[in-house]
Amino acid sequence: MRSRAQIKSHPIHPMLVALPIGLWVGSLVFDCIAAARNDASFAAAGFYCAVAGCVGAALAAIPGAIDLFSVVPDRSSARKRGYIHGVLNVLALGIFIAMAARRGVAMPDGLSLLLSVIGVAVLGVSGWLGGTLVYRNQIAVDHRFANAGKYRERELRGWDQPVCNQSELSDGQMLLARKGNQRIVVGRCPEGMVAFSDSCTHRGGPLSDGALVGCTVQCPWHGSQFNVHTGRVVAGPAQQAVETYTVEVRNGEVFVSPNVTKKSAGPRPVVPGDSQQVA
Ligand code: FES
Missing domain, CATH: 2.102.10.10 (Rieske [2Fe-2S] iron-sulphur domain)
Structure with missing residues (x-):
């Protein structure tokens, strides 16, 4: 079904989810390098990536919630899948906020690294469900069958x-x-x-x-x-x-x-x- 949160039929949610995915994974990579080389500049990069990823996740959640509640049929398996997807995203956001708050720009300790690994893993499971919502449930897909006209x-x-x-x-x-x-x-x-x-x-x-x-x-x-x-x-x-x-x-x-x-x-x-x- 066509996305409601879209620009000229291009859904906004998939555009924005690239931000937390890239930035949080980048944060983990920078933190690992920082820990391995004892390099404070990589630690700072990891911190700022985590914070920027949190902002990106909050932005991506807005069109995602619009589509979940206005496009996904409410009595469907996709709606349940969408709820789990949303809960996992909120969980990942909470994990990265907690991680960034406890370490600041300082060198990441073992617990901070563990939190980042868990956050990325949660994000991966959530992304897998998000993919199922699009590729199997066809949420935000704009069908235009021959003769069917535009979706109305x-x-x-x-x-x-x-x-x-x-x-x-x-x-x-x-x-x-x-x-x-x-x-x-x-x-x-x-x-x-x-x-x-x-x-x-x-x-x-x-x-x-x-x-x-x-x-x-x-x-x-x-x-x-x-x-x-x-x-x-x-x-x-x-x-x-x-x-x-x-x-x-x-x-x-x-x-x-x-x-x-x-x-x-x-x-x-x-x-x-x-x-x-x-x-
Ligand atoms: S939901 Fe219609 S065939 Fe499965």
Whole structure:
């Protein structure tokens, strides 16, 4: 899903995380050299790198938190992963603040070196989770499938407001409507307008970020496919139907009734070859 904290579609968080990664690792390297050579200038360099890394980490946390709370679906495995990523980053920041505070520009002692090693290790685990959030969960990835148009979302004050005008969506295009924590996808398929939950029933992947082909939507995370009229699972790994909602078009304006769930299709029936519906 596209990042909210971005400049011309370029997410800011990955740009800033280079600061704490480079500076904290640099701090550890300088401190090791300082200890090995008993060189006060390397010790000072290590201290200032640690402090600058703390400032960089605090700056990187701002766009990271914006994306975590506004982009990552709240009932998903990615949200849990994002929380752990954030906690580890705060832990690494605390470790480097403590290390810098106790030693100042003086030569690092054994405990300071140990704290830096632990801080870098924590940062490494956190970076591994951050990579999973981007490369597997596709957080901050701006999908532009053929014909799907630009990723669109709309914040609503209430569901009595129109979500969009019918003419805004052509066949195969989707729009994410949000009101608080509720996320509903409005899409257009050959049979007209449809509305369904954004949350994939497998691990909460954002269906609005997937592909709508014919009357089937495919989740971008692990490829589950759902019929957008009934919510029925067309192809797993999801086993439970996704919620679908009643859509009304009045004078060209599209309205969704989020509390009226259309027929629920239950668990997935086995249909040979049904995974072929979306390539
Ligand atoms: S979250 Fe796994 S297929 Fe959607």
